Amino acid sequence: MSDAIHQAVLVEDTMRLLNVHPGGTYLDGTLGGATHTEELLKRSAPGGRVLSFDVDTHALQRASERLRAYGSRWIGVEANFRALDRVAEQQGYVPVDGILLDLGFSSDQLVDVSKGLSFQQNGPLDMRLGVHANEDGLTAADIVNTWSAQDLERIIRDYGEERYAWKIAQAIIVERKLKTFATTHDLANFLRLALPTGYERGRLHPATRTFQALRIAVNDELNTLQTAIRAASQVLAPGGRLAIISFHSLEDRIVKRAFLDQEGWTPLTKRPIIASDEECRINPRARSAKLRVASWN
Numbered sequence: 001m002s003d004a005i006h007q008a009v010l011v012e013d014t015m016r017l018l019n020v021h022p023g024g025t026y027l028d029g030t031l032g033g034a035t036h037t038e039e040l041l042k043r044s045a046p047g048g049r050v051l052s053f054d055v056d057t058h059a060l061q062r063a064s065e066r067l068r069a070y071g072s073r074w075i076g077v078e079a080n081f082r083a084l085d086r087v088a089e090q091q092g093y094v095p096v097d098g099i100l101l102d103l104g105f106s107s108d109q110l111v112d113v114s115k116g117l118s119f120q121q122n123g124p125l126d127m128r129l130g131v132h133a134n135e136d137g138l139t140a141a142d143i144v145n146t147w148s149a150q151d152l153e154r155i156i157r158d159y160g161e162e163r164y165a166w167k168i169a170q171a172i173i174v175e176r177k178l179k180t181f182a183t184t185h186d187l188a189n190f191l192r193l194a195l196p197t198g199y200e201r202g203r204l205h206p207a208t209r210t211f212q213a214l215r216i217a218v219n220d221e222l223n224t225l226q227t228a229i230r231a232a233s234q235v236l237a238p239g240g241r242l243a244i245i246s247f248h249s250l251e252d253r254i255v256k257r258a259f260l261d262q263e264g265w266t267p268l269t270k271r272p273i274i275a276s277d278e279e280c281r282i283n284p285r286a287r288s289a290k291l292r293v294a295s296w297n
């Protein structure tokens with residue numbers, strides 16, 4: 001058993017729509033707590049193989065214990081799924097029958113103070129999911145302390161869908177002349193004071209949208225997703241399938257458009273699959289999950 005606390009979402013629907021079968025070969029771009037990977041291994045037995053990616057070494061360490069029993073049928077690599085075509089080729093995993101991307105971060109990462117993803121706990125303003133999460137080692141602190149007001153406004157507006165983006169960017173520029181933002185609480189407490197007291201009628205912490213924007217920017221999440229969809233088309237066998245679980249509308253829009261607009265994809269989900277009420281009750285994170293699947297021809 002693994003000690004991961006992350007609960008995977010939409011597992012049954014994902015396996016069904018990926019058409020996982022005995023002897024098949026699969027890539028899991030987002031290993032995390034390894035539940036999806038283990039299901040791929042179980043359902044592709046006997047003989048099936050799974051190559052899993054994660055940028056987070058902790059996820060890989062935990063999974064290697066959990067998946068030891070599967071021997072050489074499973075390989076885990078510390079790599080960004082942006083390069084899934086190159087890595088799959090290196091590992092002898094081309095062509096594959098199915099690819100899964102379950103985007104974003106895991107609950108284990110959210111509670112890992114050193115990652116600085118949550119404003120509930122005080123940690124360094126880092127937000128990289130792993131050291132290979134981006135190419136230049138950029139952290140959230142770098143963005144907040146050095147980017148121009150225009151660039152701050154752009155990411156907070158576009159990635160955070162925050163209507164006070166301009167106000168926040170201006171306030172940060174003034175504040176950072178006096179002090180450096182070093183921790184999650186430095187930024188979260190500052191945002192609470194900088195935004196109107198009735199922010200979102202009290203339903204959302206004033207830091208929520210800005211933290212989402214910074215995480216997306218630090219991990220270059222939207223460009224990475226677009227690159228990965230193109231990379232997937234290079235390694236899928238004819239009729240192979242790509243399943244993507246996204247957690248916010250920016251990602252879902254990219255997946256939807258790619259499956260509709262890029263030649264070679266046939267969408268198998270007209271509308272995204274969402275979790276049942278029962279799953280959402282047990283796992284609140286499932287509430288925002290959307291699964292889309294397409295086949296490659």
Ligand SMILES: C[S@@+](CC[C@H](N)C(=O)[O-])C[C@H]1O[C@@H](n2cnc3c(N)ncnc32)[C@H](O)[C@@H]1O
Nearest residue numbers: 008030032033034035036054055080081102105
């Ligand atoms: C939502 S969790 C996946 C959960 C997993 N499906 C399970 O069964 O537990 C997302 C994982 O993907 C990893 N990740 C996010 N972006 C990545 C990227 N570009 N390349 C590789 N791994 C990534 C995160 O570090 C995290 O561990």
